[in-house]
Each structure stands twice: as structure tokens, then as C-alpha cells.
Amino acid sequence: MTAERSAGRGKEAWAVTGLGAVASLGTHPGDLWARLVDGATGVGPIDLFDPAAPAPNQACEVRGFDAARYLGPRGLRGIDRSGRLALVAAGLALQQLPAPLDPLETGVVLGTGFGSVHSIAAFDRASLQEGPSYVNPADFPNTTINAAASQVGIRWGLKGLNCTVSSGFCAGLDAFGCATGYLEAGLCRAALVGGVEELCLESLLGFFHSGLLALPDGEPAPARPFDRRRRGAVLGEGACMSVVEPESRAVSAGRPVLARILAYGSAHSGGCGPDSRAMARSMALALERAGLLPRDVDLVVAGASGAPEGDREEALALLKVFGAGGGRARICAPKGALGECYGSAGALCVLVAVLALETGVVPPTAGFEETDLGLSRVSGSAVTGELNLALVHAFGCDGRSSALVLEASQTR
């Protein structure tokens, strides 16, 4: 580590010390990672509901998800799918810690795009069909976007600040930006940070009619991030939570550091649509704040989903920041395997970065074979190598872009 590289950092790096995830590829970071590296995808026909044609009958669904298996049969009534996904991911992250956190000083920062648009729709439907006097008051809390974050605080007894970040496609990554800011400001001493998004008919129809989703030719097929044959995203769902705390605190408490968070950056185009210039600004800002140069980065975990325009803009931004061909960094786009998980996508991409830095393996980009976007180092198959620095990028069709820089643990 050169003095020049560490010069731009804050006083302390933030350590990721716990990981929990529920996604179509697996309910456990270890299972999910093994299948991701193996080249598996979570895409398949939808079991949860019947998507009315012409909407696509394919998604990266958490099939057979049963929260009671992890949380016990009682206390789940009135908690919707978003809440349950978040509770299980949070529980897995906390259970991984060899030494527990102090609940009084531990916050929750959760990203979500919709909260549960399904719960909101169901509440409205009951009000219209049964009459406003007959709605179930217990269904009302689920119509708030911070329901899942609150449930995590209640269930796991976390009494520090409790905050929901709703910034669309970037929410799961922006949660890390907010949380590290809160930690820096001393508002909490540790935080459970991540994102959640559930699959439901309402969001499938919304994304479909917005023109974001690929239509299968017959059998469900994964999206093709960065590939010349990309035709749209496949909707996904899941929750992913990380325990984030000051590195010195983790070390003194005996919680092993899985990876270090160095810096976050974010930008907006000021207009609509994915925008390579805003993306390049957020990436450059995160690198500058980390005191790094683009050539220091070994791995980019990209937000490309297979949507033609968004992938093109992200590729342009990578070419702009990292140079011809995308520079020396390997590029992996997990949405090929996990689907477009919207508000939880950024948090799942952080998990991919942490596990890649820990294991030295870049997972394949499912569905990717050949690109027309000028990127020469997109991972078509798993690649092993020395990985020290990773940049995670998320962007949305609302002009937003966020980036997070992570470094491998020094004690691995």
C-alpha cells in the first residue's frame, strides 16, 4: 500500500464483518456464492403468481421461500414478503458473527425501491372492495416503505438508528453510502446495511410496461448483461444484509474482517434515462475519495442487467473511467444470474464483491458470450486471481448512479 493511495482516505476503513442473503440462487451467502461461481442462474417460470400475458412468465424468484424455517412459526403474521426476506437475511448476517454486536449502538440502514407495492395494492383493493371501514389495521404498517427496516429492528432487537433508503435501482448501494456517513458522524457504532425487494405481479407489470424486461422465446432464459444479444432484464428478488462497523472495533471485538469499505460516490444526470456521464462521475468520485486511481481496481461489479440502453451507458462510463477496453479490471455483472433485483441489487453486488475479494474468484456473468460494447474483460467464466480492490456500481433509468470501493481484508 503506497502512501499516495492511502492519502485520500478517511481516518478509518469500514469493515464488513457479517453477510446474510436470500436470493434466487440460494438462501445463505455460501450456497449463493457456490452456485454463482458455478455459472448457475436463478431464472425460471414464476411460481408466486400468474403473470397475465403478455407479461413474461420468467423471473429470478426465491422459490419455496419459507421464513418460518429460519424464524420459527410464530410472529410472522402481518409481516409481508419484503419483511420476511429482510428478516431472514438480517438473521443470517447476525448469526455469522462470532461475537455479538451491542444492540443499543447498532443501526439498520435498508435500501428498497418499492417497499411492498403488493401490500400497498392489496390494502387499496380491500378498501375499495370491502369499504374503508373494513380494512385490516394490521395490514396498514406494510403500506409504508420503511416497514421492512422496522421489522428488522423489532425482530433482532437493534435499537440504534433505523433508516430506509429509497433511491430505486441504487437503493441497495446507497444504503452503504448512508450507513458509512452515519458511522463517520458517530450516530451509531455498527449497522446492518443492505437492501430488499420482493417479486410481485405489480412490479412485474410495471417493469414490463416500462419496456425494461426481456420476453422469452419459449423456455425461461437468463438476461445477457453486456452481450450483443441482450434484449432486456429478467426481474429478480431478494434481500442482502451486511454488518458494517469501524475496522478497529471489529478487530478488538474479535469479529473477522471479510472486506473493507473505502469510499462511496454518487451522482445524478439531472435528466431521465441511464446516463454514462453521471455514471463516470460517481465512479470517479468514489475512487477519488478512496485515494485510488482507476488502474488500481482489480474488479468491477457492474449494474448491467441486459437492458440494451442501460448496459450501453454503463459500458461507455467504464471506457471513460478505466480507459480503452475497460482497462485492466475484470468486469462481472451478477444480474445475469440473480436478475434485476432493483432496490436490493446494489446490496447483492456488494456481497459478490466481498466474496470475490475474499476468495480471489471472479464469478462468471451468466448469459454473457460476446460484447459489442468495447469491453474486453467481462467475465464469461469464473476467473481466479489476486483481487485486492473492487468497485461496485449501480445505476437506474432515472439518471442516478452510485459507486462503492472495497478492499480485500488485510488479514485474509
Added chain:
Amino acid sequence: MDDLEGEIRQLIAEIVEMEPENLSPEADFIKDLGLDSLRALEVLAALERRYRIQIPQERLLELTSLRRVVQVTREVLAQAQGAA
């Protein structure tokens, strides 16, 4: 046990996450079953929806056990039928 009591037992058991046969008619919702204020309101809303009645606010505090709920519901139903 008549139909009304059976129905209400089922409805409350679901809300308090118990098997209906384990729900004692005398068990106090708050002290014995750990019902919180939101779940208590859920019981009320479920009764109103099921029987298309409005239970007056002043009677809320009476809804402390299965037996009391059945009694109040019966009275409100009778009043509603008498008024119709």
C-alpha cells in the same frame, strides 16, 4: 359451543397464532396471550368485517377474552337486527 363462538374462536386463534382448540374462553388477550394494541385492533376489524357490524368505541375495553368478545358481538348483532 354454538356457531358464533366457533367462528370467533377460529378468527381470534388465527390472529394470535394459536390452534383454536388451545384458546381458552377465559384467557385474557393481553395478560395471557400477549396481544399488542395493533393485534387487538385487528380482532376488532376482523369482527366488523365478518359480521358487517360497527362495534362502538366505548365497548373496545370490554373485548378482553374470547367469552367477552362473543358476548359483545352477540349484543351488537342483536341490536343491528332489532334496528333493521
